[in-house]
Every structure is written in structure tokens, then in C-alpha cells.
Amino acid sequence: MGQSEYLLEMLDITKEFPGVKALKGVTLQIRPHEIHALVGENGAGKSTISKCLMGIYTPTSGKIIFDGEERTNYTIKEAMAFGVSMIHQELSPVRDRSIMSNMFLGREPMTKYGTIDWKKMVEEAKKWLKQVELEVDPRTRMADLSVAQMQMVEIARAISTNAKLIIMDEPTSALTEREVEQLFKIMRKLRSEGTSMVYISHKLDEIYKITDRISVFRDGEYIGTEDSDKLPLDRMIQMMVGREVKDMFPKVQCKIGEPFLEVEDLSHSKFFKNVSFDVRRGEIFGIAGLVGAGRTEVIETIFGILGKSGGVVKLAGKEVNIRNSRDAIKSGMALLTEERRHNGIFPILDIRFNTTVANLQGYINKFGLIDKKKIKEDTDEYIRMIGVKTPSATQLIQYLSGGNQQKVLVARWLLTQPEIIFLDEPTRGIDVGAKSEIHKLIGKLASQGKCVVMISSELPEIMGMSDRIMVMREGEVTGILDNTTNVSQEMLMEYASGVRNDYQ
Amino acid sequence: MANSKQIKQTISKYGIVFALIGMIIIISIIRPQFLSYGNILNVMTQSSIYGIMALGVTLIIIAKGIDLSLGSMVAFSGLVLASLSQVGGAAGKMYPNLPELPLVLAILATLAVGAFMGSISGFFVAKTHIPAFIATLGMTTIVRGAALIYSGGKPITNLKPSLLALGGNIGIIPVPVIIYAVMILLTWVLLNYTRFGSDAFAIGGNIHAAEVSGVNIAKAQILVFAFGGVMCAVAATVFAGRVQSVHPGAAVGYELTAIAATTIGGTSQSGGIGTVWGAVVGALVLGVLRNGMTLMGIDAYWQQIAEGAIIIGAVVIDMRKHAGKK
Ligand SMILES: Nc1ncnc2c1ncn2[C@@H]1O[C@H](COP(=O)(O)OP(=O)(O)OP(=O)(O)O)[C@@H](O)[C@H]1O
Numbered sequence: 001m002g003q004s005e006y007l008l009e010m011l012d013i014t015k016e017f018p019g020v021k022a023l024k025g026v027t028l029q030i031r032p033h034e035i036h037a038l039v040g041e042n043g044a045g046k047s048t049i050s051k052c053l054m055g056i057y058t059p060t061s062g063k064i065i066f067d068g069e070e071r072t073n074y075t076i077k078e079a080m081a082f083g084v085s086m087i088h089q090e091l092s093p094v095r096d097r098s099i100m101s102n103m104f105l106g107r108e109p110m111t112k113y114g115t116i117d118w119k120k121m122v123e124e125a126k127k128w129l130k131q132v133e134l135e136v137d138p139r140t141r142m143a144d145l146s147v148a149q150m151q152m153v154e155i156a157r158a159i160s161t162n163a164k165l166i167i168m169d170e171p172t173s174a175l176t177e178r179e180v181e182q183l184f185k186i187m188r189k190l191r192s193e194g195t196s197m198v199y200i201s202h203k204l205d206e207i208y209k210i211t212d213r214i215s216v217f218r219d220g221e222y223i224g225t226e227d228s229d230k231l232p233l234d235r236m237i238q239m240m241v242g243r244e245v246k247d248m249f250p251k252v253q254c255k256i257g258e259p260f261l262e263v264e265d266l267s268h269s270k271f272f273k274n275v276s277f278d279v280r281r282g283e284i285f286g287i288a289g290l291v292g293a294g295r296t297e298v299i300e301t302i303f304g305i306l307g308k309s310g311g312v313v314k315l316a317g318k319e320v321n322i323r324n325s326r327d328a329i330k331s332g333m334a335l336l337t338e339e340r341r342h343n344g345i346f347p348i349l350d351i352r353f354n355t356t357v358a359n360l361q362g363y364i365n366k367f368g369l370i371d372k373k374k375i376k377e378d379t380d381e382y383i384r385m386i387g388v389k390t391p392s393a394t395q396l397i398q399y400l401s402g403g404n405q406q407k408v409l410v411a412r413w414l415l416t417q418p419e420i421i422f423l424d425e426p427t428r429g430i431d432v433g434a435k436s437e438i439h440k441l442i443g444k445l446a447s448q449g450k451c452v453v454m455i456s457s458e459l460p461e462i463m464g465m466s467d468r469i470m471v472m473r474e475g476e477v478t479g480i481l482d483n484t485t486n487v488s489q490e491m492l493m494e495y496a497s498g499v500r501n502d503y504q
Numbered sequence: 505m506a507n508s509k510q511i512k513q514t515i516s517k518y519g520i521v522f523a524l525i526g527m528i529i530i531i532s533i534i535r536p537q538f539l540s541y542g543n544i545l546n547v548m549t550q551s552s553i554y555g556i557m558a559l560g561v562t563l564i565i566i567a568k569g570i571d572l573s574l575g576s577m578v579a580f581s582g583l584v585l586a587s588l589s590q591v592g593g594a595a596g597k598m599y600p601n602l603p604e605l606p607l608v609l610a611i612l613a614t615l616a617v618g619a620f621m622g623s624i625s626g627f628f629v630a631k632t633h634i635p636a637f638i639a640t641l642g643m644t645t646i647v648r649g650a651a652l653i654y655s656g657g658k659p660i661t662n663l664k665p666s667l668l669a670l671g672g673n674i675g676i677i678p679v680p681v682i683i684y685a686v687m688i689l690l691t692w693v694l695l696n697y698t699r700f701g702s703d704a705f706a707i708g709g710n711i712h713a714a715e716v717s718g719v720n721i722a723k724a725q726i727l728v729f730a731f732g733g734v735m736c737a738v739a740a741t742v743f744a745g746r747v748q749s750v751h752p753g754a755a756v757g758y759e760l761t762a763i764a765a766t767t768i769g770g771t772s773q774s775g776g777i778g779t780v781w782g783a784v785v786g787a788l789v790l791g792v793l794r795n796g797m798t799l800m801g802i803d804a805y806w807q808q809i810a811e812g813a814i815i816i817g818a819v820v821i822d823m824r825k826h827a828g829k830k
């Protein structure tokens with residue numbers, strides 16, 4: 001067998017699901033020692049081809065050659081054995097088990113008596129966690145970690161298998177810059193040791209920073225492969241979308257009105273203290289900060305999911321007592337949560353249900369019955385408006401690509417017609433084209449006099465969209481800035497890391 | 505091509521219906537009298553009691569619960585109904601001084617008792633977060649004990665003709681079948697067209713997402729279990745009408761048949777998936793099976809083994825439909 005140029009060749013791969021042709025004869029060729037970007041819009045088939053390689057799906061047709069051998073009809077275990085490992089886009093940790101149990105699930109180190117060697121497991125886990133610079137005890141429960149920390153555990157798990165090829169399906173969507181840098185450091189080290197990586201991401205700047213070559217998919221089709229340094233950004237976007245995308249941040253200046261939401265000295269016994277800010281009608285209020293700064297917790301407290309230990313929340317000048325999400329929704333709030341799978345989607349229910357569940361009251365007719373026809377119409381309208389890619393509105397949401405699931409959740413909250421909407425990482429995992437669409441929707445809400453509070457770990461997004469930016473660090477506000485041209489990424493990072501603090 | 509795929513999908517979706525039809529064909533070839541009008545009504549009447557219970561437990565299982573105390577609840581609510589509907593002046597009457605109540609009132613009281621018992625389980629699940637399995641396991645013996653205390657351990661007999669009429673026929677149609685049909689319709693509307701049903705799906709589908717979406721989880725859980733109790737009370741009414749007396753040890757193990765019917769009909773124990781028609785077809789599968797085996801003269805002990813095998817087989821097929829590779 002002649003030595004091939006490639007570590008992996010996936011040739012003419014087709015994958016059909018009932019009613020959906022997810023891959024239509026695509027090609028993916030990965031060289032040894034390379035970091036290979038795989039880009040494309042939501043639903044292009046990136047996760048599907050990854051799962052085909054990993055043995056989670058069996059391709060309908062096509063050829064897979066790995067390490068010089070053709071591989072057909074194999075299981076996940078066999079894929080791991082011949083040297084493939086994967087960081088999954090959708091985290092699904094066993095939340096009540098420890099970090100190490102999650103890392104070594106299904107491949108626990110054994111003693112010579114055939115029982116699990118816990119001591120070895122702790123050591124091994126510690127070693128790999130150290131690699132990703134996650135300073136936590138491997139016996140910590142998964143549920144006690146932040147999303148970013150869970151992501152780092154997932155990365156540690158993937159590299160701990162000593163694979164020849166690691167597929168990374170949107171590993172950075174839950175990470176902030178600092179952790180992304182950490183990941184890149186690890187990736188460079190792995191590459192120098194001979195590992196290849198497939199890197200999937202919607203953050204296009206990252207693609208240029210870390211990858212050697214880029215393959216583009218569109219709608220289940222293979223568009224092409226280029227060297228990263230020879231493919232300019234606008235050309236890559238054009239290959240992905242099939243048209244030009246201008247205006248990533250279509251921020252229109254809206255008339256800013258009266259303060260609508262006022263938060264005074266809000267505190268939580270564990271996560272943050274004395275947080276005060278107000279949001280005005282027509283305003284987009286950005287919240288920046290590092291992972292663990294308490295941003296999510298602040299808005300979950302306002303929304304009544306977490307209990308406050310002190311402080312006051314006012315809406316339109318009146319103090320409100322919001323004890324749970326029902327109170328919050330009734331008083332005109334909406335919350336797009338950060339963890340899509342944990343408390344966002346209802347995976348086994350259809351798109352219609354997922355779109356309308358928070359607005360059910362709006363569909364109950366005078367007989368107390370649900371108006372299914374109106375649900376159907378509204379769902380159809382919204383999935384068209386937001387551009388959810390699906391064969392039908394009765395598809396179960398678990399069968400949508402990650403980005404399309406996120407769009408359904410955006411639709412869910414728009415449908416409640418909120419006065420104030422909290423968006424926790426609203427464009428996580430969403431492709432360039434759709435991102436600009438969602439930004440447009442956010443802008444439109446503001447122009448209708450609604451309030452928008454947006455948490456984002458992507459500084460360009462925060463700076464591109466917000467009227468004002470609040471920065472938090474370790475549970476405290478370090479600054480609230482007017483988003484003028486004076487504000488720079490460096491400046492926000494200084495507030496986020498505590499170098500600057502206006503409240504000292 | 506696409507056509508054959510569609511056929512495949514239809515078969516997998518309605519597999520249990522095809523299984524039912526297949527059973528009917530086989531049985532009626534071996535025992536043609538199976539298809540007689542009288543026998544068909546007989547099967548439906550016999551299915552109606554656990555069929556009604558299956559409707560209740562379908563909702564509970566959709567909301568990711570389970571209720572093991574259904575049988576005990578049938579016994580207890582049946583005793584309440586019987587004690588309120590004894591013939592005036594009969595010997596050994598439980599409430600000798602009770603003036604004769606209209607049957608409607610007695611039934612309403614029974615339904616209220618059913619709702620109350622169910623909501624106790626619901627309360628524990630919702631407020632203490634103990635697993636439904638444990639809460640209702642406890643309720644199974646508590647309610648059975650309460651039934652024994654209430655009746656003094658003796659059956660209650662001498663029931664009013666109006667109650668017995670509920671076990672009879674209107675024209676040629678058995679009243680239990682009519683009651684069953686009404687309950688099917690009611691449950692179907694509740695499950696598909698009300699907030700109550702939607703909340704059950706939301707809780708079973710993802711309880712964390714339900715919470716963020718504004719579902720009142722505790723209330724919904726209590727209501728779902730209360731509904732299960734109400735369906736037990738309805739089943740008890742049919743039971744009293746047909747058996748013409750209620751014994752405190754009645755309906756032991758009925759919950760298992762009801763849960764089996766629900767499960768055969770495709771309601772998933774992991775919550776969020778289930779249909780009313782599935783529960784009905786599941787109940788009919790068990791009814792046809794029992795009747796057919798009896799007609800064929802199969803030994804009662806062997807019947808139990810066959811029934812168990814069918815339940816396991818149905819679930820295995822169903823799981824493959826939901827969680828196959830590819
Ligand atoms: N199990 C499934 N059943 C049915 N359709 C599916 C299934 N998995 C994926 N699809 C469909 O296949 C297409 C490709 O999905 P895939 O998840 O690969 O997209 P992606 O490129 O990873 O998108 P994203 O950037 O949003 O993660 C989508 O249209 C999706 O709806």
C-alpha cells in the first residue's frame with residue numbers, strides 16, 4: 001500500500017435522514033500534522049460528517065480511508081481504537097457524576113482484580129486537567145462547573161485518548177478569549193507532536209489564527225478546500241453563504257427613552273453583590289466579563305430563577321417582586337438562556353411546541369382550548385422569518401443542527417412580545433449570515449422601544465451592538481461605559497480583569 | 505423508492521395497530537366466534553376498566569411520573585361509591601341513617617376522593633422531589649390500608665339498581681364502553697388542547713427548560729397525579745356497576761395492566777412521548793390477547809406468561825424505533 005499524502009480521506013460521503021439529505025457527496029481530506037478548518041452555515045453538515053467519521057452515524061454511501069486503511073461500518077469504540085476522538089458540539093455531561101467519571105466514561109482504568117482503579121483515575125484526570133489549565137479537583141461534580149469549565153473538561157477528555165485525529169466541533173462557542181488562547185496553545189502543541197485536528201467554528205477570526213487549511217461545506221455539498229493564508233475572509237464567507245454578507249452589526253441609532261428596568265444593589269449570597277444598573281427603553285445594554293464573573297447569574301436572578309439575597313428590581317419605576325419565571329414572563333420579560341441543551345430546548349418535542357411553549361397563554365381561546373391552527377401559522381411565520389432550516393415544523397428539535405435550534409429558541413422568546421429581553425450568548429453557534437439576521441432582529445426590538453440586555457463573550461458583538469456596556473468581574477460591576485469610539489477591546493479586558501475599576 | 509420508505513415509516517409508527525390487526529386475524533381464523541358481535545363488545549367491556557386507568561397513567565408517564573397506587577385507588581374510591589349507593593333498608597348497610605343520595609352526587613364524591621388521593625402523590629413528588637415510584641409505592645399500601653379500615657375488611661354489597669345499570673347495556677351497547685369512549689375523548693382533548701396537557705409534555709420533555717419557559721411545575725405535577733386519581737374513580741364506578749359489589753381487596757395489580765397497556769401503546773417511560781390512541785390500542789391488545797387465549801382454551805397460567813412476553817416484546821420494538829443507530 002503506497003504511503004498516502006493524507007491521514008484521513010472521506011470521499012463522496014452521502015448521509016440521508018428521513019426527509020433530509022444532510023450530506024450530498026462531500027469530500028474531506030486531512031493531512032498529518034495539520035489543523036484543518038471545516039466551515040459552513042448552520043445545517044451545512046459539519047456535525048453530521050464528524051459523526052460519520054466518529055462511527056456515531058453510518059454514511060449512506062461513500063468511502064472512509066484512515067491511516068491508509070479503508071474503514072467501513074465501525075462503532076464509536078472502534079473509531080476510538082483506530083485513533084479518532086471528538087469534542088462534541090452539544091455537551092451532554094452526566095451532571096451528577098464527577099469530572100473524572102465523565103472523562104473516563106466507558107474506558108475507566110482497571111486494577112488487576114477487574115475493579116475500577118479510582119486512584120489511577122484521579123491521577124490521570126489531574127494530569128489532563130492540568131494540560132488545559134483547569135484548576136479543579138477531578139472529583140468535583142460536573143453540575144458544579146460553569147459551561148466553560150465543562151467545555152474545558154470535554155477538551156481534556158478528547159486529548160486524553162491520545163488520538164491521531166481530533167475533531168473539534170465548535171469547542172470555543174462557550175469560551176472567552178482567555179480560554180480560547182489556552183485551547184490554541186494546546187492545539188499547537190498537539191500539532192507539533194503529530195496530531196491532526198479538524199476544527200469547526202463559526203468564529204471566523206479564530207479560523208485564521210489557528211488553522212492551516214480550510215474546507216467549506218454549503219447545504220450538504222462540498223464547495224472547496226484552500227490554504228488558510230490564501231483564502232481571504234470575504235471569499236470564504238462567499239463560499240459559505242453563496243452570497244456576500246455585509247453589515248455584521250447593523251446597529252441603528254434608536255431613540256433612547258426613559259429607564260424601564262432599574263436594578264439597585266442586587267445581591268446573591270453566592271454569585272454576586274451590589275449590582276446596580278438601569279436599562280432604558282430602546283436601549284441595547286451589553287454585559288461583558290470573563291467566564292465566572294456572574295453575568296448569567298445576575299439576569300437569572302432578575303428573572304426569578306435564582307433567589308436574591310438583597311436589592312430591588314423596578315420596572316417602569318415600580319418595584320416588582322419576581323419569584324419565578326412565570327412572574328417574569330407576566331411582567332414582560334423574556335430570557336434566552338445560555339445552556340441550550342440543559343434548559344433551552346425540549347429535545348424530543350417538535351419545533352412547534354418548542355417555539356410556542358413560553359407563549360401558550362397567547363394561544364388559549366375563549367373555550368380554554370389551545371388554538372392549534374394559530375400555533376401552526378405563527379410557527380411557520382417565525383421559522384421563515386428567522387430562517388430555520390428544517391423540512392417541516394413538526395420535525396423534532398433534536399434533529400436540527402445546533403445553530404438552527406438556537407434560532408428556534410430566539411423565535412420562542414420573540415413570540416412572547418416582551419418589553420425587555422435578556423439574551424445570554426444569543427448567537428452562540430450561529431453562522432455569519434444568521435448572526436447578522438439575529439442582530440437585525442435585536443436592533444428592531446430596540447427600535448420598537450423595547451429593552452435588550454445582552455450577555456456576550458464575543459467582544460466585537462458587544463461593541464458592535466450595545467449602547468452601553470456593563471463589565472463585571474468576580475461578582476461585582478467594575479464599570480458601565482457609554483459605547484463610544486473611545487471604547488476598545490483592550491479597555492473592556494482591563495475592566496474585566498480588574499485592572500480598571502470605576503467603583504473603587 | 506421514496507414510497508417504500510414512507511411505507512416503512514408508517515409501519516413503524518403504527519406498528520402496534522398492525523400487530524393488533526394481525527392478532528385479530530389469527531385468532532378469528534382459529535376461533536371464528538371471536539368475531540361475533542357479542543364477543544367483540546365483551547372484549548371492549550373487559551378492557552374498559554384498565555383502559556380508563558391507562559388513560560390516567562398515560563398523562564402521568566408523559567410528565568415523567570409513574571403511579572403504582574392505581575389499583576388501591578380503584579378499590580378505595582369504589583368502596584366510597586358503594587357505601588354511598590347502597591339500597592335503602594338493606595341489611596348490614598354501612599351508613600344506616602344515610603338518606604338515599606342521587607347517584608350523581610355519590611359519583612361526584614367518588615371523583616373528588618380519587619382526585620384527592622392522586623394529588624397526595626402529586627404533592628409529594630412536586631414538593632419533596634422524591635421519585636414518583638417511591639411516593640406512589642408508599643401510597644399503594646396506605647390507600648389499601650385505608651380501604652380495609654373504611655370497609656372493616658368486608659365487601660360492600662346491596663348496591664342501588666341505578667349504579668348497577670352502569671354495568672349493563674343501553675340498547676345493545678354496554679355502558680362501560682360508552683363511559684370508556686367519553687373518557688378517551690376527554691383525555692385526548694386535555695392532552696392535546698389544554699395547558700394541562702402541554703405542561704405534562706413540557707415537564708417530561710425537559711423539566712429545566714419547562715421552568716424557564718414559565719411552566720408552573722409543582723401545580724402541573726399535582727394536577728397530573730390528581731387526574732390519574734380521577735380516572736381511577738371512574739374505573740371504580742364501572743367496576744362497581746359490573747361486579748355489583750366492592751371488596752377492599754379489589755383491583756390488586758390493575759395498575760400493572762394499565763401501565764402495560766400504556767407502554768405497549770408507545771408511551772415512553774423517559775417522559776415527553778405518548779398518545780391517547782396508543783393507550784387505547786395498548787388496552788385493546790391486552791384485551792384481545794386475553795379473550796383470544798381464553799377462547800382457544802389456553803391455560804390461565806400460560807396466559808400470564810404470554811402477556812408478559814408481549815409487553816416486553818412491544819417495548820423492545822418501540823425502543824428500537826426511537827433510539828436506533830443511523
Ligand atoms: N438525526 C438527524 N435526523 C434528521 N435530520 C438531521 C439529523 N441530524 C442532522 N440532521 C439535519 O442534517 C443537516 C445537517 O446538520 P448538521 O448538524 O450536520 O449541521 P452543522 O453544519 O453542524 O450546523 P451547525 O453549524 O448549526 O452546527 C441539518 O439540516 C439537520 O437538520
Ligand SMILES: [Mg+2]
Pocket residue numbers: 046047048089169401402403
Ligand atoms: Mg453542528
